[in-house]
Amino acid sequence: MPTAPQTTDELYQALQENDRRPYGRTRTVTAEELVDAAEQFAEPVPLIHALLELQEAYTYGSEPRKSPVVFARLLTLFDEQPNVFDERLRHMLFWRFKWVAGALRALPEIPLASLRQWLTEMRDRYVKAGLDLQPYYGQAYQLAAHLGEDTALAYELWAGRARSRLSDCEACEICDRALYHLAAGDDERALRTWEPVLAGKESCQEEPARSVSYALLPLLRTGRTDEARELHLAGYRGCRRNPSMAGEVGRHLEFCALTGNEARGLELLAENRTLFDEVDSPRELLDFLTGVEVLLQRVEGIGHGQLPAAGFAGRTWTVAGLRAEVRGRADDLAARFDARNGTPAHTDRRRARLDRAPLLDALELTLRTRSLDDVAPAGPVTAPAARAAAAVPESLPELILRARSLDEQGHPDADACWERLRTLVAARDYAHPDDPAVGPLVRLHADLLADEASRAGDKDEYADAVALHEEAADLYEDAGEPGHAAIARACALLAAAEVPTEDAGAAETADTDDAGTKTTGAAEAKATGDAGAKVADGAEVKVAALTAAHATMVRLHEETPALTPVQEARLLRLRATALGLRLQTSGSEEHVAPVLAEVDLLHTFATRHDIGGQIAGARLLRATTYAMSGDLPAAVTEIDGLLDRLRAHGPAWYLPRTLGLRGRIQLGLQDAQAAHADLTESLRLAAGWPADAVGTARVHGDLAEACMHLGRPDEALRHLTRSAELDLRRGSRTDAFCTYSNVARLSLEMGRVEDCIALLDSLLAEPDVTGGELDDRLVAQLRLTRARALHAGEDLKAATAEFVTLAAESAGWDDDPGSHAVIAAETAVLLAESGEFGRAREAADQALTAHARAPRYEQLSNCLRELARLQAQQQGPGGLDDARAFLADAARIADEARAAGYEAHGRSLDTALAYEHGRVNAYAGEYEDALAALEEALALLGEPGPENDRAGEWAECVRLAGAVEGIYLERTAPALTRLDAAVSRLTALGHTEETEPLTSLAARLREEE
Template sequence: MPTAPHPQNTDELYRALQENDRRPYGRTRTVTAEELVDAAERFDEPVPLIHALLELQEAYTYGSEPRKSPVVFARLLTLFDERPDVFDERLRHMLFWRFKWVANALRALPEVPLTSLRQWLTEMRDRYEKAGLGLQPYYGQAYQLAAHTGEDTTLAYELWAARSRTRLSDCEACEICERALHHLAAGDDERALHAWAPVLNGTESCQEEPARSVSYALLPLLRTGHADRARELHLAGYRACRRNPSMAGEVGRHLEFCALTGNEARGLELLAENRSLFDEVDSPLALLDLLTGVEVLLRRIEHLGHGDLPAAGFAGRTWTVSDLCAEVRGRADDLAARFDARNGTTAHTDRRRTRLDRVPLLDALELTLRTRGLDDVAPAAAPVTPPAATSAAAPAADAAAAPETLPELILRARALDAQGHPDAQACWSRLRTLAGARDYVHPDDPAVGPLVRLRADLLADEAGRTGDEEYAAAAALHEEAAGLYEDAGEPGDAAVARACALLAGAGTDAEGTEDPEVKAAGLTAAHQAMVRLHEETPGLAPYQEARLLRVRATALGLRLQTSGSEEHVAPALAEVDRLLAFATRHDITGQISGALLLRASTHAVSGDLPAALTEVDALLDRLKAQGPAWHLPRTLGLRGRLRLGLRDAGAAYTDLTEGLRLAADLPADAVDTVRLHGDLAEACMRLGRPDEALRHLTRSAELELRRGNRTDAFCAYSSAAQLSLDLGRVEDCIALLDSLLAEPDVTAGELDDRLVAQLRLTRARALHAGEDLKAATAEFVALAAESAGWDDDPGSHAMIAGETAVLLGESGDFGRAREAADQALAAHARSPRYEQLSNCLRELARLRSQQQGPDGLPDALVFLADAGKVADEARAAGFEARGRSLDTALAYEYGRVNAYAGAYEDSLAALERAIALLGEPGPEEDHAGEWAECVRLAAAVEGIYLERPAPALARLDAAVSRLAALGHTEEAEPLTALVAKLRDEA
């Protein structure tokens, strides 16, 4: 099937070639280029055919199809020999430039004999000499062949590097890379990095650079102690080469870098992202480079004992790390052997062995904001289903593996659970494994009780560990546990389980409603049922009764939190006091501190933060003196939140940090460390420590993932991505979002589509901030198309369509920009976004006028007229912008737009209106800088373009005096500089 309509004339052909040139390299671009060559041949004109063949050769070269590139070039060379007159200077230059492309392609094919490679270089030399061209490019190719074979490299390097560059020499960036690689091969890391400096710092670049140089420089940077620089370049460099068939070798070196820095999990992630390269790369040399990097990664993972992990490999089957490693090793060994046989050396086998024998350079280098280990990517173990309730009378055969007998383990688990001790969870986990075994035999011990009781214990533990939002699951598990407790003759435990089911059930009933009254009513009903259950259950043990009272108090505390009603404060405190009195009377330490914590929380929810802080201070004193110690982290967390509420971020930071430190000594999940990290992030932001806040945000997100709370985790990661973007850590932001968007449930469409859209939106903004306009625009266009269907949220569509319009304007595509702006205006009519849309329209006007001058002014004024209507609507609605008023911003933009278009009188009038709307600044006002900029631009238009320096200088002198008198010396500096310029020119 053709990818595009066949051009009917040469004008259409040239337009199609231009359109294809904007496509990324790959099969679509290549197939289209092939079709355009077919179309060009029908016109029987040499020049269009030459252009089409040049486009096709470029598609083959950068689409990693080296076998086809020389064939196309042969046709071009024949055309040149037959009709040299039709090759203008530009076409002639391109033809001779691409001799080097063919040399590169032939080197990449082991089936091409070495004699043929040398013959081609001779052909290149003869052609260059005949055309009167300098031979430095020829010697460059001769050196690259020597480096490829590993023979005579020193002489070949000197013959090339000592010659002066010509117009046909490789670009500065590419030649820098070749020189650096020569030093690297000689073992001189420092000299290589010194040579690379202009490329790595961005001074020199081209289509393949700096991505190519970065991939080679990563390990030398590590070896010379520049780990942070290596991390920074890895993020930017990898993004420039991922999924790109012509840069498969670069991808392989990034995988190797991951393997040698303790980032094996990221390596697997990147391998999966580039899985298509296994089938798309048709260059044997590039494939060898890729496969060697893949093998370095897989061998490292095998060495760490994770050979059974799934890995993304060749299409057609599923792979484990070990299976794929064996397959890659065989293919790469074969390729290296074929190159060495062709070249008559052992260079490629030796280089492969050198890479494979490298040991890790660092134990751990944090490459991304999402730090993960191999255990995090391991598939989750299948849940163990408890056996059906059966009786048995012999001790378990597996009990000997435990540190105590099975009856002792069961009794210890129950005793710890009665105390609320966090070590109970490990005991229940061990028992769950033992009871799930096929040969499990329950002990015949009256102290232990029947199997049905153990099954009830395990269900109750599982219910207590369900996620905060999994109300229905928790309620069902508690209810099932209650039934089993009754079967086991344990009415007290049954009552506790049923009370917990009532509490979870209230949450289930409230799902799907945002009405606080409905939620509060459900909790009231649940509490009443708990009270009846308590009264109707005789013979409760003290720890069971305390638990019932605790659940009752929790229900009323949640009711207060839901309703915020003052009338619910006293009942909640009374229920807490009832629990406290009972626990104190029976000396149940854990429940005493639990009651005190509930009382502090109740004061906090009611808005009395000082009282809550007083309660928590007293509780902490008690915990330090009497315990239980495992309540300290949670209590410190509450005090930290209270101090945040009281605007004491420093003290909050101290409490939360100490809470995290103590939590590290307790079993996992004994403390809500997710919340501690989240609160610490807030404290860090208030203290002006955004980088530390970012670490806590990402840590909380990863902990949520480990708990299975994926929506909460992605929300936290979304906040982290936005913060990293705000901090200017663009590559960190993009790498984090790329990782998240590659998650299986995201690609399968299982995660909330609006949350995914938010992640993509942040990524698009980061791409824009990173000056990848093409990728940013593509993502914005896709998001704008998707959000057009958000009938429930037209405001978000207005925002996205507006940003899309601006990016299209930056690309010069004002036709599509106008369409996107119209979509934004239509959505804005349904859900106003005054400031955002005004900003978008004004920016489009500026771009149109700036790029097209007087020709773009009419359309620019249309954009400003639309912005004027938005400002009118905002004024009528009583909307106040966060910064300058929309009217002031609009007047200033009229000034700029008219200035760009050469309409200087209109520009000056608009700027004077903006100055008037702003009003002169005062000592405390924050618009001094904006006012000064309006004055500066007005004076520049008046004094320079309208050639009226006297009034311009008067305007400037008055403004400088005004700003100086107010102490705004920094804002006055640009005005002072313009004064000097105008007086010098006078």
């Protein structure tokens, strides 16, 4: 706290600000400081408020030892000056007797006699104050359940009584009743009892997260797996990283362990690693540690005890090591509770949880399904194979020759040979064969470097690829292999041209353009403003680099002596590839013919020497060139011919890639059904080859696009997630995160809010994200989507916090003011929804300033109109002036858009503005102005037609005008005339659905006449 409050008004303001903070050390420390500040004032009421805030911070910050101490001070103040406690303060005081009872139960060092004494104190105080005793009996039942005694009588004394004003909230009492039935072994009755909470009808500070954590296993046992999955996602988000809900986190870990989701369990454990040290409540800690042990026991039991695990601070843990530590600590805690209570209840409950067998072999919990193999140290990527890969030769000379032969063919099995050789050569006892056919060791080192360079290029690590290819070329020269050296240098030239320039890397990255397309990188950025100019500059640089690389390759080809046919074909392929990339970068028609000329050279040469892989490569390049030039039918014809050849003569591994290309072209021809068939067949054939070799990740991505065109979003989602995970496994993390970003947005559009949040939480916890290694704009895009998902999931507080943070960060994006404009505008809306209109105005002004540099007409107009609506709706006449100020800003944006020739993709900005003037004035009670504005909106819209997609908008405008006119201005006759005419018009045009709200309003007006 920078400065201690000097007045009571400042103190109350500081208390309000602290109340907005999440529970944890920051809030608790601030509350302690505010108590110190409150003690300087002569009047006791500010101190009472500060102490109440501090007790709440201790209670929900998992510090039960301190909560009773604060309450003792409050109780003393009440005994000394009862008159200063108004009805609200008195209610809060008596309510918190229950908090103290809970805190004492959570501490095994508190004698059982003291717990019973406190309940007696609570009963006496309630009787003296004339309060109903149902809350007292509730606490008596809680103590009996905690002790493991026969709870039947205590339950009846509590649950059989009517609720009172000081009873626990309905949601908490429902949970306690359900837990009673659960303890009795009646899953079905427990779930029936829980239904109002699980369905979201009853909630509070801890609910439904508390109930969900307990209901997960009963749901599984009764076969309601889909509901368990959904509640796990939503419920976990409600308790994660929360020290006061560590027990709930432990039960979610247990759920993962018992459903075949051990990898997700380890991920969630890592996300909650701070709980090992932050939880100060022994009862919560015992619950948490037991859940952790269930997970670790399962992971170790299936043979992964040496995996890394997140645990207590101060050392690095394996699963096995952490399990042993957790077991010791949890056993000790259970023993301490049992010693205090005089029963074995806590040890018995712990043992029951640890003895549970898995309930399901596998339950798909999230969009990002991972196994324990995925969290193990990275190894080479493999694919499920229908075709057994060729065995790697045992003989070293045979292995070297086999690797080179397969590599010359471009055969996917070469990768396994090179991996084996890389391991053998790295061994300290490696002895190179003395065999002229194998050649010297320097040649083998060059081969391995060339293979490593190719892998780096596949991962878009072009700078590394350049260095490795150059080093390989030098070694080939030393080995007397000028042909291989030339190929390595040509590869280095191609990789060097792909190295991003400083300007080319800049682009809009966390934005939504006016069409609603979210951009994540230079390749997808729209050429608008400074970022677009930089992308264009980068393209020109790349075109020049590829042109120069091609010229150098030609000279290299001409000057290298004694090339074998295979080497010459590879150089021709690299030349053609350089020109193909140039065409892809420039999109210029003048660059088409040079590519085709080089492809013809390659095809002719490869056909003369019967080099099958290069024949196929040439025809693929030709088809791709036709496609890039816009001649899609010619591309399809070329691919059809290639497919016939591949089926007859091979190579077989070209089939999946070729079918994938035909599928992409079919998408360009808008034949999604044909594209789906080709891409599905491509995937079927790809199953027999390593994923990297046949581009399986790309095929999954294209198949997702086909599915979207065919109206199959769920199938598209599966293919996108598979594509992303394949990219992750091969190390292409940027590509993977971009694809997962699309997955998150699609799941959000589909209404799968919790899936979206769970996926993004998982991605944002990845080490390269938390370590700042991933592109910051891509991370910002992920966070932005998560904030939107939180908003859609009605977690307004969390969504607002994330938006505010993103708005502050994006203010520094000088190269991308448009993204900041959108983020700041959305932030303003969330602040307004929370009633913070001053901060909302500040955020809106930031958005307008950024919009002046990079216009975002539609988004800014939408947000400003929404801000006006919210202010008028929440504040009525008192908010009208500020609401009209927002509308004035929206009007200026509409004028700017009109002057710029901008056409909105959604509603007309002018029409929407007129309609919003109508709503705002109606909320503020200015009904004549509201009706005039709605008449203007109707005039701008015009009469709907039979094909008019604005019929719904027109009908809504008529409805609101009818309501203002008929209900608020009490002009029933003209309102009915308006509504009846609109119903007749819409019915005649076939828009019957749009007539329903108009007919309903007309009926209401007639009833009130």
